Amino acid sequence: MRPRYSRILLRFWKNCLLREMTFRGHFILRVFGEVGWVFLLLVFIEVIFSKTSHVRGWSEPQYLFLMGTHMLVTSLFETLFFENCWRISDLVRKGDLDFVLVKPANTQFLLTFERIDFASLANLPVGIALCTYAAIQGGFTITFGHSVLFVLLIGTGVCMLYAMLFMFALTSVWLIRQTGLDALWFYAMSLSRYPAEIYRGFAGGTLWFVCVFVVPVLMVANLPANVMVRTFTTPFIINFIVAAAVLLILSNIALRWALRSYRSASS
Amino acid sequence: MGKYFVVFRVSLAERMVYRADFFMSTFLRFIPIITTILLWRAIYDGADQTEIGGLHYEQMVSYYLLIMIVRAFGSMPKLATSIALAIREGELRKYILQPIDYLTYMLTLRCAHKLVYFVMSAIPYTLIFWICADYLPGWPGPMMFCLSVLTLTMTFCIGFAINSLIGLLGFWFLEVATFIHAFMTLQYFLSGHMFPLSLLPKSVEQVVTWLPFAYETYYPTLILLQKVSVDEALRIIAVQFVWGVVVGGICLVAWKRGLHRYAAFGG
Numbered sequence: 001m002r003p004r005y006s007r008i009l010l011r012f013w014k015n016c017l018l019r020e021m022t023f024r025g026h027f028i029l030r031v032f033g034e035v036g037w038v039f040l041l042l043v044f045i046e047v048i049f050s051k052t053s054h055v056r057g058w059s060e061p062q063y064l065f066l067m068g069t070h071m072l073v074t075s076l077f078e079t080l081f082f083e084n085c086w087r088i089s090d091l092v093r094k095g096d097l098d099f100v101l102v103k104p105a106n107t108q109f110l111l112t113f114e115r116i117d118f119a120s121l122a123n124l125p126v127g128i129a130l131c132t133y134a135a136i137q138g139g140f141t142i143t144f145g146h147s148v149l150f151v152l153l154i155g156t157g158v159c160m161l162y163a164m165l166f167m168f169a170l171t172s173v174w175l176i177r178q179t180g181l182d183a184l185w186f187y188a189m190s191l192s193r194y195p196a197e198i199y200r201g202f203a204g205g206t207l208w209f210v211c212v213f214v215v216p217v218l219m220v221a222n223l224p225a226n227v228m229v230r231t232f233t234t235p236f237i238i239n240f241i242v243a244a245a246v247l248l249i250l251s252n253i254a255l256r257w258a259l260r261s262y263r264s265a266s267s
Numbered sequence: 268m269g270k271y272f273v274v275f276r277v278s279l280a281e282r283m284v285y286r287a288d289f290f291m292s293t294f295l296r297f298i299p300i301i302t303t304i305l306l307w308r309a310i311y312d313g314a315d316q317t318e319i320g321g322l323h324y325e326q327m328v329s330y331y332l333l334i335m336i337v338r339a340f341g342s343m344p345k346l347a348t349s350i351a352l353a354i355r356e357g358e359l360r361k362y363i364l365q366p367i368d369y370l371t372y373m374l375t376l377r378c379a380h381k382l383v384y385f386v387m388s389a390i391p392y393t394l395i396f397w398i399c400a401d402y403l404p405g406w407p408g409p410m411m412f413c414l415s416v417l418t419l420t421m422t423f424c425i426g427f428a429i430n431s432l433i434g435l436l437g438f439w440f441l442e443v444a445t446f447i448h449a450f451m452t453l454q455y456f457l458s459g460h461m462f463p464l465s466l467l468p469k470s471v472e473q474v475v476t477w478l479p480f481a482y483e484t485y486y487p488t489l490i491l492l493q494k495v496s497v498d499e500a501l502r503i504i505a506v507q508f509v510w511g512v513v514v515g516g517i518c519l520v521a522w523k524r525g526l527h528r529y530a531a532f533g534g
Binding site: 023025026029030032033036037040043044047048051052053054055056187190191194195197198199200201203204207 | 315446
């Protein structure tokens with residue numbers, strides 16, 4: 001019998017919500033922690049623009065819009081996928097992946113959606129508010145078409161990040177311990193929250209090339225923000241969407257490949 | 268003393284087991300420095316002044332490079348979490364029953380971790396400092412060199428004391444992981460890791476530079492940067508010593524009081 005994935009998904013999310021509500025104090029503290037981090041980043045931006053009027057052509061409202069976009073992407077990714085990717089290493093090391101493999105449902109689905117991190121969702125309204133504030137402050141002309149494209153590109157960016165981190169997490173099958181995932185996520189995000197134009201010179205240019213064409217983390221916030229408040233080219237957008245689709249397919253192939261090498265760890 | 272040497276040796280061996288994981292984490296640590304350098308280049312290019320927060324561009328880059336050295340001494344990854352976990356899950360019992368002082372045991376482990384880290388990351392550190400040699404202030408004189416070693420030792424002590432104290436909160440609170448996360452975020456800002464504290468408005472700077480976090484990271488970095496005189500460096504180290512004694516003292520009181528509350532659940 002074919003499993004009913006929508007019901008499984010709802011059950012997963014319900015379980016996670018119940019878990020979060022069991023430790024309400026913990027949940028509230030996490031929400032404050034998430035929003036606090038955003039506040040500190042905004043302080044940093046304020047400090048930057050107290051010293052300069054633009055950063056490689058990005059004015060303060062444009063930069064704030066980029067920051068808001070970045071927040072939307074990270075918030076969605078962390079809510080839906082980060083914890084799921086992160087726990088893959090633990091599942092492998094402790095042999096608990098066995099319990100996922102024996103279930104009569106798609107393995108990638110189970111690994112991808114079992115957890116949802118509701119506390120990370122707190123930055124979604126903050127990101128929307130920041131984008132709105134920046135758009136009003138900058139007086140940007142935003143059409144309905146641009147808004148639809150913006151939402152589509154944010155979704156694409158989130159899928160792209162998922163595929164890349166999922167594949168990285170799968171390396172734990174060979175490395176056994178893979179604690180670099182949170183560091184990788186932190187650094188990928190610290191790369192992608194800045195305007196792509198700052199990546200100049202030999203080191204910057206190389207990093208730009210790698211982060212746009214090899215591991216395309218740089219575009220996940222830059223491209224949607226450019227669509228709304230700066231300029232964009234259609235071929236680049238098409239390439240971005242195609243790259244996300246390819247990465248998603250590759251993540252599935254990588255899982256099958258990794259499972260062939262999985263040896264379990266239980267006695 | 269012999270027993271702590273055994274702990275040190277075992278911990279060294281344990282740290283060498285997951286070498287691939289370690290190399291991956293160490294390598295990733297160097298990515299943000301490139302972004303930071305590029306971002307500040309863009310800020311200085313856009314600004315109509317050559318000095319920001321009392322630092323020239325070269326000094327700003329040096330600040331971020333040298334802060335990596337300071338953080339290598341002061342940061343204690345997972346120390347607070349492991350202490351809190353040992354308390355919560357009853358694992359602490361096994362240390363209390365042994366003729367060993369738990370905090371000295373943790374200090375020995377941390378020394379071993381640091382030693383392995385310094386040895387393994389020597390090559391990437393040397394490489395990046397060699398590439399960025401033009402930005403760096405040059406070798407300090409013998410006096411400043413001794414003061415630099417002293418300030419880094421104090422940084423290690425303050426870092427250990429602060430993180431242990433946070434971990435010992437586990438005696439009073441069931442779940443401290445979120446608190447630790449929020450604390451680390453705040454520390455990133457207050458210690459001057461995010462940006463030099465001299466960039467803050469004067470009134471805020473005056474408050475922030477009184478806290479132990481500034482003496483854990485910001486001031487030691489200024490000593491390494493040779494931005495302070497010998498007299499000022501001696502004052503900083505003296506204040507570091509006071510903070511080390513104060514936080515270390517609170518830590519010992521918390522340990523003793525915590526043990527009275529400890530019920531050794533779990534196990």
